[in-house]
Amino acid sequence: MMDSVTGLMSGVAGGGAQANEGVEEGGGVRRRVPPVELKLVPLEEGSEVTLNSDMMILHRQMDRRKAAVYLTLSGLLIFTTAFLLGYVAFRGMCRLCGNEGDLIPLSDAAGAQHSPEGGVMYMAELREMLKKYLKEERIENTLRRVSRASHPPGSSEGNAVAREILQNLQNLRMDHTWTDSHYATLQFPSRTKPNMLWFVDSEGAELEEIPLDSEGYCAYSATGTATGGVVYVNYGRREDFEQLRVLGVALNGSIAVARVGGGVSFAEKVWLAQEAGLVGVLIYPDPADVPQDPRRLGLHSNAVISEHVHLGSGDPFTPGFPSFNHTQFPSTQSSGLPIILAQPISANVASKLLSQLSGTACPRGWQGRLPYVQCVLGPGFRGPGERRVKMAVYNTMKPVLLNNIFASIEGKIEPDHYIIIGAQRDSWGPGAVKSGVGTALLMELARTFSNMLENGFYPRRSLLFVSWDGGDFGNVGATEWLEGYLTMLHLKAVAYFSLDQAILGDDVLSVYSSPLLADLIEGAIKQVEHPKHTGQSILSLVQRQGGWRNIVKPLYLNSGAYSFTAFGGVPAMQLHFTEDARSYPFVNTQLDSVGRLQELLQGRLGSVGRAVAELVGLMVLKLSHDQILPLDVTCYSNTVQQLSSKLSQHTAQLQSRGLSPLWVFSARGDYSRAAKNLQEAIKNSDIQDERLTRLYNTRIMRVEYYFLSQYVSVVETPFRHVFNGRGDHTLSALADHVSLLRSAPHLFNEARFRRQLALFTWTLQGAANALSGDVWNIDNPL
Numbered sequence: 001m002m003d004s005v006t007g008l009m010s011g012v013a014g015g016g017a018q019a020n021e022g023v024e025e026g027g028g029v030r031r032r033v034p035p036v037e038l039k040l041v042p043l044e045e046g047s048e049v050t051l052n053s054d055m056m057i058l059h060r061q062m063d064r065r066k067a068a069v070y071l072t073l074s075g076l077l078i079f080t081t082a083f084l085l086g087y088v089a090f091r092g093m094c095r096l097c098g099n100e101g102d103l104i105p106l107s108d109a110a111g112a113q114h115s116p117e118g119g120v121m122y123m124a125e126l127r128e129m130l131k132k133y134l135k136e137e138r139i140e141n142t143l144r145r146v147s148r149a150s151h152p153p154g155s156s157e158g159n160a161v162a163r164e165i166l167q168n169l170q171n172l173r174m175d176h177t178w179t180d181s182h183y184a185t186l187q188f189p190s191r192t193k194p195n196m197l198w199f200v201d202s203e204g205a206e207l208e209e210i211p212l213d214s215e216g217y218c219a220y221s222a223t224g225t226a227t228g229g230v231v232y233v234n235y236g237r238r239e240d241f242e243q244l245r246v247l248g249v250a251l252n253g254s255i256a257v258a259r260v261g262g263g264v265s266f267a268e269k270v271w272l273a274q275e276a277g278l279v280g281v282l283i284y285p286d287p288a289d290v291p292q293d294p295r296r297l298g299l300h301s302n303a304v305i306s307e308h309v310h311l312g313s314g315d316p317f318t319p320g321f322p323s324f325n326h327t328q329f330p331s332t333q334s335s336g337l338p339i340i341l342a343q344p345i346s347a348n349v350a351s352k353l354l355s356q357l358s359g360t361a362c363p364r365g366w367q368g369r370l371p372y373v374q375c376v377l378g379p380g381f382r383g384p385g386e387r388r389v390k391m392a393v394y395n396t397m398k399p400v401l402l403n404n405i406f407a408s409i410e411g412k413i414e415p416d417h418y419i420i421i422g423a424q425r426d427s428w429g430p431g432a433v434k435s436g437v438g439t440a441l442l443m444e445l446a447r448t449f450s451n452m453l454e455n456g457f458y459p460r461r462s463l464l465f466v467s468w469d470g471g472d473f474g475n476v477g478a479t480e481w482l483e484g485y486l487t488m489l490h491l492k493a494v495a496y497f498s499l500d501q502a503i504l505g506d507d508v509l510s511v512y513s514s515p516l517l518a519d520l521i522e523g524a525i526k527q528v529e530h531p532k533h534t535g536q537s538i539l540s541l542v543q544r545q546g547g548w549r550n551i552v553k554p555l556y557l558n559s560g561a562y563s564f565t566a567f568g569g570v571p572a573m574q575l576h577f578t579e580d581a582r583s584y585p586f587v588n589t590q591l592d593s594v595g596r597l598q599e600l601l602q603g604r605l606g607s608v609g610r611a612v613a614e615l616v617g618l619m620v621l622k623l624s625h626d627q628i629l630p631l632d633v634t635c636y637s638n639t640v641q642q643l644s645s646k647l648s649q650h651t652a653q654l655q656s657r658g659l660s661p662l663w664v665f666s667a668r669g670d671y672s673r674a675a676k677n678l679q680e681a682i683k684n685s686d687i688q689d690e691r692l693t694r695l696y697n698t699r700i701m702r703v704e705y706y707f708l709s710q711y712v713s714v715v716e717t718p719f720r721h722v723f724n725g726r727g728d729h730t731l732s733a734l735a736d737h738v739s740l741l742r743s744a745p746h747l748f749n750e751a752r753f754r755r756q757l758a759l760f761t762w763t764l765q766g767a768a769n770a771l772s773g774d775v776w777n778i779d780n781p782l
Contacts, residue, residue: 154398180406182476322483634672
């Protein structure tokens with residue numbers, strides 16, 4: 001044992017064979033190390049521990065301690081590195097963490113959006129983000145600022161509002177903000193000669209002046225004077241004039257008194273009166289249609305409702321092309337400008353006129369609620385002598401610089417495809433509903449999407465936010481912009497959402513839409529809580545009314561969305577919340593204020609505004625997010641099917657005249673097949689292929705444009721859409737004409753019907769061919 005220990009120690013102390021070797025110090029000098037002598041003391045007998053085992057145990061313990069220290073340090077380093085990496089990654093993914101650190105729970109894992117920074121966002125995340133950033137109080141604050149006072153186009157108040165809107169948009173995280181300006185001809189009341197109304201005798205001498213509201217007028221009325229008897233025409237609808245003809249009431253040369261409402265605009269009332277041979281139209285709010293008790297949120301009996309009477313949109317002196325410097329263009333005007341006089345009057349003035357009429361009693365259902373009026377049609381007056389009415393309109397035309405204000409968020413994959421959100425900014429009066437509501441919703445949506453952009457939202461397609469000028473005169477600013485970009489807009493614009501007059505109550509939701517967008521509304525109303533019924537979705541209440549499709553209606557002429565579809569070929573939508581039991585009576589009056597709107601809504605203005613903004617925002621999100629545009633290209637097949645059924649009912653009568661509806665049937669079949677084939681092709685394709693996806697989306701985007709008839713003049717017939725437009729080329733005109741075969745065969749015009757049938761069929765067949773894609777995919781059997 002001693003020998004082994006001696007060998008071990010000599011190896012440790014002497015370093016083995018090299019123990020006597022010199023050690024090199026700095027400077028190259030080698031120093032000899034003296035030998036070390038060890039003396040070993042022998043262990044006593046009976047010792048249980050040997051030196052060899054003690055030394056080995058000590059050596060191993062030291063190694064283990066070092067290893068433990070190294071492992072501990074390595075573990076801490078790995079943990080710290082992993083923690084930091086995980087924190088950075090999680091922070092990049094948690095885009096819904098607000099300043100307070102709250103995390104919104106998510107539930108949907110479908111529809112991923114890949115951002116350029118590598119993060120993934122899902123549609124459920126985007127929906128929750130939209131809900132989080134929408135603020136009720138901001139909607140109310142903007143509405144109050146915009147509706148402080150009357151702000152018509154060109155006024156100092158209007159320009160101040162425009163500057164404020166532009167500044168607010170510039171303060172947001174937008175990729176671009178800019179203005180688009182046009183000089184348009186607008187009509188205003190004369191400052192020197194007010195519009196007048198008199199009773200006159202048979203010689204034209206003035207017997208009595210009837211006072212009128214100096215602020216009430218109909219923009220784009222003809223000017224001058226007109227004299228005649230007075231005829232009560234109910235709402236001034238086409239069927240009302242037809243009933244008057246049946247009753248034998250003398251219309252030619254008379255002045256019509258018409259009620260506000262009935263589903264027709266002022267412009268349509270005046271146009272139909274002009275066609276019937278009348279020389280003027282006086283339009284009043286009847287208490288049966290418009291509440292007129294100021295103590296119960298109604299108009300006072302001396303109030304008037306003003307509205308333009310141009311049967312069209314845009315500057316009527318530059319129809320079909322954008323309005324710039326008029327001196328550079330030949331003089332022309334819209335075919336929709338009236339050539340007869342029009343003027344709004346109060347219920348009191350209407351009562352004074354109608355209470356003195358004589359003639360045939362009114363048809364059933366025509367009786368309003370004017371006091372002291374026994375409903376008769378005229379045109380004469382009771383009492384001695386022959387009396388008539390003379391009206392004078394002295395409105396003046398004025399060129400006004402209109403400023404449309406734009407802001408955009410660029411899409412990351414399809415930046416040249418736009419979803420457009422717009423609202424009218426101007427108002428002849430405070431305009432809380434007319435322009436304030438839409439502007440407030442527009443600004444809140446712009447702010448919300450800007451905040452979402454800062455927190456990881458990267459839209460696939462671009463978003464455009466637009467504040468339009470000249471809306472009170474027939475959507476002049478919007479239409480002039482459409483006219484300027486008409487040749488390329490169908491390649492760029494995916495859809496348009498109008499926010500105008502979105503809040504007229506808080507009970508019933510109505511959606512006025514192109515059929516292509518109708519399916520979007522179902523998904524949106526599932527997600528949004530009804531503003532009046534906490535805890536219930538809008539869809540749950542709509543289902544009690546017969547289903548969501550019952551709330552979807554065709555676009556109407558005075559809608560802010562109408563010209564986009566009927567003129568521009570862009571799918572468009574406008575929605576309203578209205579009261580179930582009563583209407584908001586102050587639109588287009590000087591009484592349209594925030595206070596009255598809040599009173600009607602019982603303080604729920606913010607919650608209703610939030611619901612509308614959320615509805616529109618969800619539809620915009622879907623259009624900007626989905627790889628394949630969610631537009632229903634088959635929708636028009638059903639509409640044409642209804643026409644086919646109607647034509648089938650008259651097959652025998654048409655064939656007896658040498659006419660055949662087979663052309664329409666064939667074109668309808670081609671369109672239906674093309675639409676279904678496109679849907680099937682998309683279903684069976686790899687939508688991750690961006691090239692293929694873009695080709696499909698381009699075909700889908702152009703569907704609405706395909707239905708703009710290429711066979712009528714945009715100057716003479718601006719609303720060329722065969723389904724949503726106006727004119728002899730439309731489906732409705734064709735259906736009305738063919739119905740004459742039974743109701744009035746003597747009025748059926750064979751040559752006109754042939755032309756109508758040809759124009760509609762060619763447009764439908766062209767849409768079918770275009771939807772088919774490449775020319776070799778078109779199936780036209782011999």
